[in-house]
Amino acid sequence: MKRILTQCIKELVQFRRDRLTLALAFLLPFLTLLIFGFAIRLESKNIPLIVQDFDRTNLSSSYIERLYATNQFIPYKWSGTDPVRDAIDRGIAKAAVIIPPEFSRDVKAGKNTELQVLIDATDVNNARVIKNSIQQVTNFFMRDQGLVPATSSITPKMRLWFNPGRLESLYIVPGVYGVVLWIFPSLLSAIAMVREKEKGTILQVYTSSISATELLLGKGIAYLLIAIAEALVLMVLGSLIFHVGLVAEPTALLVGTFLLLTDSVMFGLLLGVRSSNQNAAVQGVALIGFITALLLSGFIYPLNNIPFPLSLVPNVVPARYYIDITRDAFVRGTGWAGVWFDLVMLAILGLIFFNISRRVLSRMQLPN
Template sequence: MKQFVIKEFLHIFRDVRSMVILFGMPLVQVLLFGYAITNEVKDVKVSVIDQSYDYASQAVVNKLFASGYFLKGEHISSTSEIEESFRKGENKMVVVIGPDFAGKLETGQQPSIQLIADASDPNTANLLVSYASGIINAYSRELIPAANIPVIVPESRMLYNPSLRSVYMFVPGIITILLMLVSAMMTSISIAREKELGTMEVLLVSPLKPFQIVAGKVMPYVLLSFINAGSILILSYYIFNVPINGSLLLLLGETILFILLALSLGIFISTISNNQQTAMMLSMFALMLPTILLSGFIFPIENMPAVLQWFSLIMPPRWFITIIKSIMLKGSGIEYFWKETLILAGMTLVFILASIKKFKIRLA
């Protein structure tokens, strides 16, 4: 058993490709997503339709453009021109200040202020809106310092992509993808490789039990996946200030559960594929694409056709993303996602049982 694990580590460390996938990917993915997204908000063209044009509304406008994030874009005078200017790329966001802004503020009413963003690039749009909201809220606190609730509540609308996710959403997504990749794909490929090269024959003829073969193959990947998830968390926490609002222990626990699930999936895939290529294809189509497309990582589940929504229910990543989002971003405890946790645990059990049943003590 010890020899087996040693051997497995040697395989991984000697293969440049696996090393790149294992250690390069997390770094590259986090940095790519992180920088591509955060650094874009600078000097973005924004236009204001000020229907009040009073001292208060002008003050808001001045605050916005003094922030350094926004530049005055093409002037538009009515809301009907918004779409046109988005399409031409002249503006990325339009701030619409309703009539009688100052008057409403003075009388304690909620003044109307709308942020309309071009969400064809959802991440930028989201950032723009949250920055603008932040500036407006700061101004409102300046006006009435006593009030805890913001007086001005900007109403934001995302054109082209109404349900938008935050930058932070990518971190849970990346962790999920990488765990799937490392755990499921790499284990399935490494087991399939033994079959392809004929070494599996020798292993089977040895006194090793199937359980030992599988455990020996899987153990290094548990460790590496865990290190991977950890490094992504550290990277995103320190470089991009992605918060971990909930319990770190709980987060790591759930991560281990998901790693086990991914590994059992990987083993299952390897039991039904005879060479590396099949294992690779199966992992790609059965794991990676659904993870990316159906888990809600990129496309919101609520917007999918009903059939795909149903389909997404059996996607393990969907549940895991929900869980880590809750822990990291909302800071919730297990009481809020015990159901999801149970589902993941159940799936793990099913795949482990299926793999044990399918793993042959003989050839074909």
């Protein structure tokens, strides 16, 4: 135990003296929180829409006003021989609505009236949002003008559960916690381990009486303490800036955070043991840690959309389970009953990372 504490204190002293590592531990996670929290938006807004009105009546003008009243579209004007085609082809407008000359007369006469809608489908998801929005506006306009029955035999009563205000920060920020707390602690511990190789001090460890388990525990405890401080700073700043507060009893979140940070540190030590230099360690964290946490954890994209066999990878991504825990703690509020499986998986993955690191490091050491 004494050798573990000695190794831990040595790592903390070295960390405190290295200003670059301090910035890597606290400044970069904060900047990542700001960038992801403010830049990622899943709901399309301010979509450039061009409207060509050949009818020019009060009814067509009312329809155009209704389109822009949604605050989802912004008006765009373009001149030329074919303004609609040019605006769509150049990517300036994402959608165009062409109102025919006899629009008002046909509508009032009860005839079938067709509007031409052109949508830039370069972004398939954005195109789907535009299509649904224009369809909903058209249906509402028809009801508002008394052109279709205002009532029907089936009237769904909808209520948004957990996030009635549709705040994207409630979805993005808890996910950012999972991504950031998985990447940066592992990056710090990987650099710390591989630095021993670059300086040659790892040879002293190999020939000393300290075991691989004691070495890993000493470094792991040190960087786990740093990661805990990092998590506290990150969550406090996230709550203050984005107004994301707890809605559930916090013990499940605390246990889950501890387990994720342990997994992250152990994963970093594993990469440090396997890497020969800091560049390789950083690339390993970026490739294996960052990409999987960003794309295969459910942070942005639903996991059920991932095709087989790639859909098997998220099962060994700790960030995937922690994001479930944070979104439960900050949005759903079910507590232990809803996240117990995620906690178990985090504990299992941490043990796997530690055991692999211990075995690799033991093979490198000379027998006593």
